[in-house]
Each structure stands twice: as structure tokens, then as C-alpha cells.
Amino acid sequence: MKNKEIPYKIYLDENEIPKQWYNVRADMKIKPAPLLNPGTLEPMKAEELAPVFCEELVAQELDNTNAYIDIPQEIQDYYKMYRPSPLVRAYRLEEKLQTPAKIYYKFEGNNTSGSHKLNSAIAQAYYAKKQGLKGVTTETGAGQWGTALSMACAYLGLDCDVYMVKVSYEQKPFRREVMRTYGAKVTPSPSMKTEVGKKILAEHPNTTGSLGCAISEAVEAAVTREGYRYVLGSVLNQVLLHQSVIGLEAKAALDKYGVVPDVIIGCAGGGSNLGGLISPFMGEMLRGERAYRFIAVEPASCPSLTRGKYVYDFCDTGMVTPLAKMYTLGSGFIPSANHAGGLRYHGMSPVISELFHQGLLEACSVEQTAVFEAAELFAREEGILPAPESAHAIRVAMDEALRCKETGEEKTILFGLTGTGYFDMVAYEKFNDGVMNDYIPSDADLEEGFAGIPNIPQNK
Numbered sequence: 001m002k003n004k005e006i007p008y009k010i011y012l013d014e015n016e017i018p019k020q021w022y023n024v025r026a027d028m029k030i031k032p033a034p035l036l037n038p039g040t041l042e043p044m045k046a047e048e049l050a051p052v053f054c055e056e057l058v059a060q061e062l063d064n065t066n067a068y069i070d071i072p073q074e075i076q077d078y079y080k081m082y083r084p085s086p087l088v089r090a091y092r093l094e095e096k097l098q099t100p101a102k103i104y105y106k107f108e109g110n111n112t113s114g115s116h117k118l119n120s121a122i123a124q125a126y127y128a129k130k131q132g133l134k135g136v137t138t139e140t141g142a143g144q145w146g147t148a149l150s151m152a153c154a155y156l157g158l159d160c161d162v163y164m165v166k167v168s169y170e171q172k173p174f175r176r177e178v179m180r181t182y183g184a185k186v187t188p189s190p191s192m193k194t195e196v197g198k199k200i201l202a203e204h205p206n207t208t209g210s211l212g213c214a215i216s217e218a219v220e221a222a223v224t225r226e227g228y229r230y231v232l233g234s235v236l237n238q239v240l241l242h243q244s245v246i247g248l249e250a251k252a253a254l255d256k257y258g259v260v261p262d263v264i265i266g267c268a269g270g271g272s273n274l275g276g277l278i279s280p281f282m283g284e285m286l287r288g289e290r291a292y293r294f295i296a297v298e299p300a301s302c303p304s305l306t307r308g309k310y311v312y313d314f315c316d317t318g319m320v321t322p323l324a325k326m327y328t329l330g331s332g333f334i335p336s337a338n339h340a341g342g343l344r345y346h347g348m349s350p351v352i353s354e355l356f357h358q359g360l361l362e363a364c365s366v367e368q369t370a371v372f373e374a375a376e377l378f379a380r381e382e383g384i385l386p387a388p389e390s391a392h393a394i395r396v397a398m399d400e401a402l403r404c405k406e407t408g409e410e411k412t413i414l415f416g417l418t419g420t421g422y423f424d425m426v427a428y429e430k431f432n433d434g435v436m437n438d439y440i441p442s443d444a445d446l447e448e449g450f451a452g453i454p455n456i457p458q459n460k
């Protein structure tokens with residue numbers, strides 16, 4: 001018999017929502033590499049970042065020393081609208097898999113944006129408002145980030161200008177309408193509204209866009225207009241900081257029952273949910289208090305950690321952003337058109353990249369049909385229709401649990417269930433119709449992307 005003393009869902013009280021974010025960089029002995037100015041190749045200074053990002057967010061971006069940063073009361077109040085999020089013991093899934101492993105997942109999909117992205121959207125919008133700005137610009141791929149930001153901007157009364165990857169704009173009209181309902185202006189990218197968009201369209205008239213492209217447009221739209229700044233939903237240090245609420249709540253819930261996970265698993269696109277989930281646990285490991293296994297899961301069709309290079313690269317296709325040292329496939333890399341499973345960004349958070357480089361974190365890649373098989377089984381057993389992104393973590397958690405079945409180990413597995421998949425039914429349809437296939441880029445495909453990596457002394 002399983003130990004039923006642990007409830008199906010562990011809910012914290014409202015007053016147990018974290019009041020401070022945890023900054024894992026403070027406990028890293030080797031810090032993530034600084035952003036570089038692509039012109040001078042010197043580390044970006046606060047005043048150089050200020051035209052692009054809000055002041056307070058620049059300070060958070062550059063802060064490698066303060067372990068705890070207070071969450072302003074207004075942000076705490078907003079968090080109360082949809083947090084704490086439940087930590088669920090996957091009893092049904094365990095039974096289905098006939099595994100001795102104990103599986104837990106932290107579910108971040110219980111808000112209208114359908115993902116964890118609201119945790120950082122509200123923080124970034126708050127600091128923009130506090131600085132007296134008129135609005136913010138951003139990019140969105142699948143649409144979760146744009147939706148989260150439009151919700152946060154509606155709440156605070158800020159303009160929200162979203163550049164949405166063209167293929168998603170066309171394939172996900174409902175996502176687009178949710179954003180417009182919250183008052184955002186949504187433009188398919190690449191567009192003729194920016195110089196960089198015009199340039200990309202001149203070179204690739206039939207392009208369906210990419211996240212890297214949309215970032216270039218959104219940055220241009222911010223820096224060329226008074227009272228606007230750019231905000232980004234992943235990758236940056238500040239975003240991982242805001243997402244630490246996921247890990248802090250998960251840890252508090254587990255601590256109530258004396259549960260210590262052996263393995264912690266998260267899907268990795270730009271690395272924000274993974275970074276947020278693992279941060280407090282990684283902090284313990286970095287301070288020598290406890291050991292864990294951490295696993296980043298990425299799609300085989302966009303394998304930045306498992307097959308990328310750890311070098312300085314642009315965060316966008318148009319090469320207008322600072323250079324970040326990260327595992328990257330090259331800023332020109334665009335995943336194959338038949339890739340439907342999300343997580344299509346070419347690079348990876350510098351924090352996650354550095355932890356991986358130091359061997360503190362493992363990475364693996366999975367193919368999309370295996371991901372959707374896991375998603376389907378999870379939906380049927382646990383009731384939640386997962387986002388394809390989240391299903392990458394489900395896949396690896398299930399594989400880990402099945403390995404325990406063979407060895408008889410009673411490992412405790414924690415994974416991040418980042419969101420719901422209601423807007424991903426085109427991908428589910430392909431899977432249900434049996435026409436989804438896997439595409440793994442060849443070494444030659446990857447070489448094309450690597451060729452675009454800047455040829456600078458730091459990369460020698």
C-alpha cells in the first residue's frame with residue numbers, strides 16, 4: 001500500500017506564498033558569464049542596458065551577490081490571485097506505471113495564461129509601471145508569454161505591444177484574441193513595422209518567423225519610442241529570479257511532509273521554469289547541504305544543451321541584443337517546420353548553461369512523438385491536458401519511474417508541469433491522426449547554425 005498520508009494535492013496557505021525571490025547566482029562559486037556589448041566586447045554596464053530594460057530589472061539582471069530579493073507588496077498581491085500553485089502527488093500515474101517511485105509535480109497552469117510565465121510578467125510590468133513608463137514591447141512564440149504579459153499590463157494599466165511569430169499568429173488565432181481581449185496590440189513577425197523586420201522579409205520573403213526574429217523587432221520597437229522598454233519572458237537572469245517562486249513553494253510543500261526529492265526534472269526552452277524550480281534545491285547543493293540530481297529536458301529537434309556550443313552569441317536573429325554566453329545552436333537556427341512541440345529557442349539561460357557546464361545539472365533530449373505519448377497517458381491518468389512543452393518533463397519523469405520499476409528503487413521524483421495545452425490542439429491533432437514525425441537535425445544542419453556564431457576572441 002502506498003502511504004496515503006500524503007494528500008493528492010499539497011496546498012500552501014496564502015500567507016506562505018514567498019515574500020522574497022531566491023537568487024541562485026549568489027551561491028554559485030563560478031558565476032554565469034556577463035552579457036557583453038557586441039560593439040566593444042566589454043561587459044554591459046547598467047547604463048548601457050537602461051535604454052532597453054527597466055532600471056530595477058537591470059539591477060536584478062546584474063546582481064550576482066544578494067541571495068534574497070524582496071517581492072514588492074503589489075506583486076505579492078497579484079500572486080495571490082493565482083498562487084500558491086498546487087504540488088500534486090501523481091498517485092494515478094504511479095499506479096498506471098506500476099512503479100515504486102514516488103512522483104510529484106508542481107502545476108503552474110492554473111491561470112488564464114496557462115503557464116508559469118505570469119510569475120515574471122507581473123514582476124516586469126510592475127517595475128515598468130513604477131518607473132513611470134507608458135508601455136512595454138515583447139515577442140511571443142506559442143503565445144503563453146504574450147498572454148501573461150497582456151494580463152499583467154491590463155492589471156497595471158500599461159500599453160502592451162506584442163510581436164508574435166507569424167506561424168503561431170496564423171495557427172493560434174484564439175491565443176491572439178486572448179491577448180487582444182486583455183488590451184494588447186499583436187503584430188505578426190516579421191512585420192513591416194520595424195527596420196529589422198523589413199530587412200528579414202527582404203532576405204526571406206516566405207519566412208514564417210522565429211522567436212529570434214520577433215525579439216529583434218520588439219527590441220527595436222522599444223528603443224525607438226519614448227516611454228517604452230523591452231521585456232523578455234525567459235533566458236535572462238531576472239526571469240529565473242522571478243520564477244524561483246515555483247521552487248520555493250515546491251520546497252515548502254515538500255518540507256511540510258518531510259519529503260526530499262532525489263531527482264528534479266524540468267523542460268527547458270530558455271530555461272526559466274527549470275531554473276525557477278531547481279533554484280532553492282540547487283542552492284542547498286551549492287552550499288554543500290544536500291545532493292540532488294537535476295535534469296533539463298529539451299526537444300531533439302532544438303537541442304541547445306545536448307548538442308550546442310557554449311559560446312557568446314546573440315539572443316536574437318537580427319543581432320541587436322547584447323551577447324550572452326550560453327549553450328546555443330546559433331542565432332540563425334530555426335527548428336524544422338514539422339516540429340510542433342514547443343521549446344524552439346536557439347539558446348539557453350546563462351545560469352542554466354553555467355550549471356550544466358560545471359556538471360551540476362544533466363541534460364537530455366527527447367523526440368516529439370514520445371513526448372506526445374507521455375502527454376496523452378498523463379492526460380488520461382491525471383486529468384490535466386499538458387502543454388507539449390511540459391510533456392517533455394513528463395516523458396523523462398515517466399522514464400525515470402519506469403527505470404525504478406526495473407531496479408526496485410523507491411526514488412522520489414519531482415517535475416515541473418509548466419502549463420496546459422488547450423491552444424496546442426493542432427499539434428495534438430497531428431499526433432492523434434498519426435501524422436506526427438520526429439525530425440532530428442543532422443550535424444550538417446547544426447553546422448549551418450554554428451556558422452552564424454560571432455567570430456570574436458572570447459569564442460576562441
Ligand SMILES: *Cc1c(COP(=O)(O)O)cnc(C)c1O
Nearest residue numbers: 144234269270271272273389419
Ligand atoms: C514558455 C514555456 C516553457 C519554456 O520556457 P522556459 O523559459 O524554458 O521555462 C515551458 N512550458 C510552458 C507551458 C511555457 O509556456
